Amino acid sequence: MPATDSPQPRTMRADARRNREAILVAAKAAFAAQGDETQMDDVAARAGVGVGTVYRHFPTKEALMGEMVCRKFALIAEHAREGLLQDGEPFEVFAAVLWRNCEATAQDAAAQDALMRAGDAVWDQAHDVMAEMHGLVQQLIDRAQTAGTMRADFSVQDMPMLMCGVSSAMAHEGWDWRRHMEIVLDGLRR
Amino acid sequence: MPATDSPQPRTMRADARRNREAILVAAKAAFAAQGDETQMDDVAARAGVGVGTVYRHFPTKEALMGEMVCRKFALIAEHAREGLLQDGEPFEVFAAVLWRNCEATAQDAAAQDALMRAGDAVWDQAHDVMAEMHGLVQQLIDRAQTAGTMRADFSVQDMPMLMCGVSSAMAHEGWDWRRHMEIVLDGLRR
DNA sequence: GAAGATACGGAGTTACGGTTCCGTTTGTCA
DNA sequence: TGACAAACGGAACCGTAACTCCGTATCTTC
Numbered sequence: 183m184p185a186t187d188s189p190q191p192r193t194m195r196a197d198a199r200r201n202r203e204a205i206l207v208a209a210k211a212a213f214a215a216q217g218d219e220t221q222m223d224d225v226a227a228r229a230g231v232g233v234g235t236v237y238r239h240f241p242t243k244e245a246l247m248g249e250m251v252c253r254k255f256a257l258i259a260e261h262a263r264e265g266l267l268q269d270g271e272p273f274e275v276f277a278a279v280l281w282r283n284c285e286a287t288a289q290d291a292a293a294q295d296a297l298m299r300a301g302d303a304v305w306d307q308a309h310d311v312m313a314e315m316h317g318l319v320q321q322l323i324d325r326a327q328t329a330g331t332m333r334a335d336f337s338v339q340d341m342p343m344l345m346c347g348v349s350s351a352m353a354h355e356g357w358d359w360r361r362h363m364e365i366v367l368d369g370l371r372r
Numbered sequence: 373m374p375a376t377d378s379p380q381p382r383t384m385r386a387d388a389r390r391n392r393e394a395i396l397v398a399a400k401a402a403f404a405a406q407g408d409e410t411q412m413d414d415v416a417a418r419a420g421v422g423v424g425t426v427y428r429h430f431p432t433k434e435a436l437m438g439e440m441v442c443r444k445f446a447l448i449a450e451h452a453r454e455g456l457l458q459d460g461e462p463f464e465v466f467a468a469v470l471w472r473n474c475e476a477t478a479q480d481a482a483a484q485d486a487l488m489r490a491g492d493a494v495w496d497q498a499h500d501v502m503a504e505m506h507g508l509v510q511q512l513i514d515r516a517q518t519a520g521t522m523r524a525d526f527s528v529q530d531m532p533m534l535m536c537g538v539s540s541a542m543a544h545e546g547w548d549w550r551r552h553m554e555i556v557l558d559g560l561r562r
Numbered sequence: 563g564a565a566g567a568t569a570c571g572g573a574g575t576t577a578c579g580g581t582t583c584c585g586t587t588t589g590t591c592a
Numbered sequence: 593t594g595a596c597a598a599a600c601g602g603a604a605c606c607g608t609a610a611c612t613c614c615g616t617a618t619c620t621t622c
Contacts, residue, residue: 195568195619221609232571237611299489333558335551343547344555347537357533361525365534368523369559385589385598411579422601423581433580
């Protein structure tokens with residue numbers, strides 16, 4: 183339900199709609215390739231568009247990154263929703279959802295890294311999607327804790343912390359983020 | 373043995389020596405207070421010195437930050453060295469050293485965060501101290517693994533990854549890094 | 563298919579922050 | 593204490609990258 187798409191009035195010119203999408207795709211690729219260093223001109227060039235156009239759609243670099251964060255969370259929420267439909271040992275279902283998110287994140291680790299380094303202004307935009315995701319993950323956690331296979335003092339609040347920890351490892355050459363993930367999961371299991 | 377102090381020839385004018393130290397102290401405080409945002413002028417002002425003086429001692433911002441990293445690792449190495457002298461269940465000794473490092477880091481979380489975000493150029497300067505520290509921590513790990521109380525596939529190489537994960541949580545308001553630490557330690561314990 | 567609205571392009575502007583430069587001050591040594 | 597080198601201060605410089613502006617192109621609607 184939240185603002186993942188079309189913040190503008192429903193009627194947007196066809197080329198504008200196309201460009202908006204192209205910019206977001208380009209931004210993802212650009213940040214994945216250059217991380218932090220990525221600049222607005224890069225994004226524009228990749229999208230085959232002028233900077234002016236980028237700014238028409240996203241008034242600020244932060245706004246662009248904010249939209250990227252929203253999409254990220256929307257994907258995570260999607261994974262969580264699918265996880266809730268599966269039956270199986272609840273902790274393992276939870277773990278599988280996490281693995282899936284991490285594998286997806288590892289695709290564009292540098293982009294994720296840049297987003298994590300971004301200021302609050304960027305993350306605030308994702309407030310709504312984030313709340314939705316929290317609700318879904320909460321349910322996954324509840325099931326596992328009820329089954330007694332997850333440490334009882336773990337809460338959804340801790341999720342971003344753990345996930346950021348793991349994904350910050352992805353950007354570093356030579357760091358084995360899967361090992362990190364295994365250790366954390368072992369720490370959560372009961 | 374490595375270049376934690378006096379890269380210049382042994383004879384340095386008294387005021388220069390004093391200023392160099394003041395600058396490093398100021399830098400730590402400045403980065404602790406403003407993290408990433410910290411600029412050279414801030415450091416100079418806090419040290420009660422002109423920017424030119426800062427640049428006389430550290431040719432570049434990266435060089436200054438590099439020295440900060442060196443000092444950080446020197447401290448960690450120190451803690452590890454003390455840990456090696458203690459007897460007690462080896463895993464718990466290892467854990468205690470980690471806790472001690474983390475508590476120290478939490479004092480100036482924002483500074484640590486800024487250093488972690490810094491480029492390789494900054495970290496390369498710490499190569500030697502880092503190697504020393506690795507050797508010491510390796511011994512702590514060996515003992516615990518020999519005792520069979522630490523997961524066998526854990527290696528010193530994974531340390532920075534885990535520690536960065538934990539300390540990146542410190543900078544965030546409302547994230548409970550101690551919880552993170554407990555989970556990781558539980559994941560390492562056997 | 564013409565008019566008007568909407569969107570585009572990209573050169574130019576601007577703010578910011580790291581770094582330099584050089585005239586002045588301070589410590590050291592004989 | 594005088595002379596010289598070493599160190600200092602901070603205004604000015606300069607590269608960078610986000611953002612603006614406005615003339616031009618493209619859609620949409622009647």
